[in-house]
Amino acid sequence: MSHYLVTGVNGFVGQYFCRLLKNRETDLHIIGIDLDATTPCQDHGFEYRQVNLLTEPEAVLKVVVEFQPDYILNLAAVSSVSQSWKNPAACLAGNTGIYANLLEAVRQGCPDARILSVGSSEVYGDQPEGAMPLKETALLKPNNPYGISRVAQESLSRLYQESYGLQIMTTRSFNHIGPGQKEQFVIPSFVSQLVRIAESGKFGEITTGNIDLVRDFSDVRDVVDAYWRILKQGMSGEVYNVCSGKGIRLRDIICTVAEILEIKVITRTDETKIRPKDSKWIIGDNSRIKQSFGWEPEYALIQTLCDIISYRITE
Structure with a gap:
């Protein structure tokens, strides 16, 4: 055991x-x-x-x-x-x-x-x-x-x-990221705001921090x-x-989720969400875990986003 x-x-x-x-x-x-x-x-x-x-x-x-x-x-x-x-x-x-x-x-x-x-x-x-x-x-x-x-x-x-x-x-x-993550984190925050727009109409506004940052997201x-x-x-x-080994701009994630939900959205920067200092790019090399353990990501980002959307709609 x-x-x-x-x-x-x-x-x-x-x-x-x-x-x-x-x-x-x-x-x-x-x-x-x-x-x-x-x-x-x-x-x-x-x-x-x-x-x-x-x-x-x-x-x-x-x-x-x-x-x-x-x-x-x-x-x-x-x-x-x-x-x-x-x-x-x-x-x-x-x-x-x-x-x-x-x-x-x-x-x-x-x-x-x-x-x-x-x-x-x-x-x-x-x-x-x-x-x-x-x-x-x-x-x-x-x-x-x-x-x-x-x-x-x-x-x-x-x-x-x-x-x-x-x-x-x-x-x-x-x-x-994934279904069940709290809204204090960036992607659940985006998805929750976008789902609320989809449930109330086809157009709306969401508040964000700096969405020109590039990040590496894994399921x-x-x-x-x-x-x-x-x-x-x-x-x-x-x-x-x-890590996934791939980078994506936060702005592009918002666009992807909006397309999935078939809504139009504009973004408004909330200055309180801007950190004193932030990294513009964070993308990782995952070759060590791949070579050491035969690990491979199974979940594409689009699938993960769809699962998060489904979770937010049904919760």
Whole structure:
């Protein structure tokens, strides 16, 4: 029997990862950790613990010692770039503190576990267009508090891997989307506004931030498949880009969704959604995970957008 510990399990990615495990493995036990009193995950073989990884290190250690996980997926984090600008100290303290407490618990209570530390492409920062697609060897120069916190997380991974021999793999995950993602993120925000226009008429206006940015979007179902493969087969100390390898301008996504919904739309820039600094292009090179694990994206962007639209219409 495989034992999985998933932190941040109630989040968007955590729920998809647990579904994948249930479909991929027959003999397993999952313990999920999150801040909420309850969890939406109710499957057989799943247990839930309400634990604050930042403020309750003893509780984290207790779970790790008692459960003895074979695999740990760390999704617990402050994951919003916009929120990191509003409260930089909370983002930095949260992401580094959460991860440090988890690593200490593993070091003390279950040092043979395989850990996947989920990071972000925001560690690359503002790179020139000619540098795309970004390989894992690219210079790290984060340009927001969230990206800085993820660099610190990578440094902690390296420290515990080299000093204590913990088995830690790290991802630099680029933007991922799918049905069920909260509206605080850019694509669900666009789709929700456009669906409301389609339901009320054929023409309308949506508010946006900077829609001339180019981003690399993957379907969350492809992302959790990559995470599972890295946990099972990844090399300790290695870093893996998780991305589609393709860039698209945010403005073009709005146009595509509007075409699917058969509506006309104009955009209005909301200055409050403009960040102090933003990267113009973030496109990743996924050759390492392709070559290492035979991973290939299954979901085209158009299919993912259609699934998000369907989810927003029926929710």
